[in-house]
Amino acid sequence: MSNTLIVYYSHSGNTRKMAQIIAEQLHADCLEIIPQKPYPQAYNAVVNQAKHEISQNYQPDIKDIQIDLNKYSTIFIGSPNWWSTIAPPILTFIMQNQNHLTNKEIVPFCTHGGGGFGHIPQDIKKLCPQSKILTGLASYDSTASNTDIHKWLTKINIL
Numbered sequence: 001m002s003n004t005l006i007v008y009y010s011h012s013g014n015t016r017k018m019a020q021i022i023a024e025q026l027h028a029d030c031l032e033i034i035p036q037k038p039y040p041q042a043y044n045a046v047v048n049q050a051k052h053e054i055s056q057n058y059q060p061d062i063k064d065i066q067i068d069l070n071k072y073s074t075i076f077i078g079s080p081n082w083w084s085t086i087a088p089p090i091l092t093f094i095m096q097n098q099n100h101l102t103n104k105e106i107v108p109f110c111t112h113g114g115g116g117f118g119h120i121p122q123d124i125k126k127l128c129p130q131s132k133i134l135t136g137l138a139s140y141d142s143t144a145s146n147t148d149i150h151k152w153l154t155k156i157n158i159l
């Protein structure tokens with residue numbers, strides 16, 4: 001049984017693709033975070049909504065998680081870079097599960113449009129101060145290849 005879980009939110013598919021590659025390489029379980037109310041598809045609309053939500057630390061409702069997080073000792077947390085931070089559904093996931101994330105290894109990953117991680121790893125560290133945050137990987141859109149991901153997982157001693 002795998003002790004590693006890949007948790008992610010993806011609006012337009014890039015982070016999902018990255019999560020799936022990580023999960024395949026590690027034979028790990030994967031959990032997609034789905035907001036109860038989907039974000040708009042129109043770029044300007046989602047950008048404006050996200051800006052407002054992030055400025056308020058808003059935690060949108062997410063669909064119930066049918067998985068026991070206690071089974072896992074390493075949890076990857078993936079998000080698109082939204083305004084240099086995690087997307088609000090990931091904030092909800094972390095806030096709802098802070099006790100399950102304590103004293104675990106957390107591995108951040110993100111996809112972005114040029115801004116890299118922004119301050120995602122630092123933000124996750126603030127939200128999970130008792131967890132060990134390993135070096136993550138930020139991919140421009142979905143350009144991280146199988147090889148890039150393999151190299152990264154090897155470097156951080158997960159593979």
Ligand SMILES: Cc1cc2nc3c(=O)[nH]c(=O)nc-3n(C[C@H](O)[C@H](O)[C@H](O)COP(=O)(O)O)c2cc1C
Nearest residue numbers: 010011012013014015080083084111112113114115
């Ligand atoms: C609301 C919103 C805000 C974004 N903010 C940033 C940003 O601050 N920096 C950046 O590099 N890319 C930004 N992007 C681009 C996304 O991070 C990028 O397209 C990402 O790969 C999308 O992942 P997804 O397909 O999993 O949703 C933003 C995109 C959206 C929709």
